[in-house]
Amino acid sequence: MTKFVLFFYWLLGRRRFWQYYTNVTWSTCAECLKLHGRIAPDPARFPQRRDGCPREILPFSVWQLPEYKEKARRMRELAQAELERRRLFARAVEVLERDPEEALSLFDRAGGIELYLPEVERLADEKREFFLSNPQLKRRLGEIFLKRWSEKFGKPRYEVWPERMRIEREKWGERRIRELFL
Numbered sequence: 001m002t003k004f005v006l007f008f009y010w011l012l013g014r015r016r017f018w019q020y021y022t023n024v025t026w027s028t029c030a031e032c033l034k035l036h037g038r039i040a041p042d043p044a045r046f047p048q049r050r051d052g053c054p055r056e057i058l059p060f061s062v063w064q065l066p067e068y069k070e071k072a073r074r075m076r077e078l079a080q081a082e083l084e085r086r087r088l089f090a091r092a093v094e095v096l097e098r099d100p101e102e103a104l105s106l107f108d109r110a111g112g113i114e115l116y117l118p119e120v121e122r123l124a125d126e127k128r129e130f131f132l133s134n135p136q137l138k139r140r141l142g143e144i145f146l147k148r149w150s151e152k153f154g155k156p157r158y159e160v161w162p163e164r165m166r167i168e169r170e171k172w173g174e175r176r177i178r179e180l181f182l
């Protein structure tokens with residue numbers, strides 16, 4: 001985007017743009033994920049969603065449009081990765097009992113994108129009977145979750161957390177995974 005285009009916007013009286021933010025996590029709905037990073041010339045252009053997902057619409061100057069577009073691209077990537085992670089995780093749950101090897105590989109791929117403890121807890125609960133009769137598989141899955149869990153906290157998005165908080169959170173999750181699977 002050239003300076004000329006920005007100046008053109010400015011001539012049209014456009015001084016600000018707005019960007020839509022949600023929190024990319026396991027519980028954010030797909031519709032809100034699709035809005036993450038979107039840019040509009042008027043905040044009223046964004047749908048009014050009252051579904052409990054976090055929602056913030058922040059203004060920026062017309063001159064910052066190129067960098068915000070780049071930011072929007074990264075935000076969209078993150079949101080799309082979350083949708084892909086859900087697809088992999090859901091598929092893993094679906095095939096777990098008839099094709100456990102495939103399920104382990106899918107859980108591993110999903111965990112490579114991100115791992116959320118509430119989903120791990122729900123899985124342990126929903127498949128309790130199956131895991132009781134397949135202790136070895138349960139153990140292997142626990143190892144996969146542990147490995148992905150420890151990788152999670154090395155990712156850039158967690159690097160901004162205070163060190164102590166990160167370590168405590170990591171240990172807490174590790175304990176929980178052991179409790180449930182090992």
Ligand SMILES: [Zn+2]
Binds near residue numbers: 028030033051052
């Ligand atoms: Zn939502």
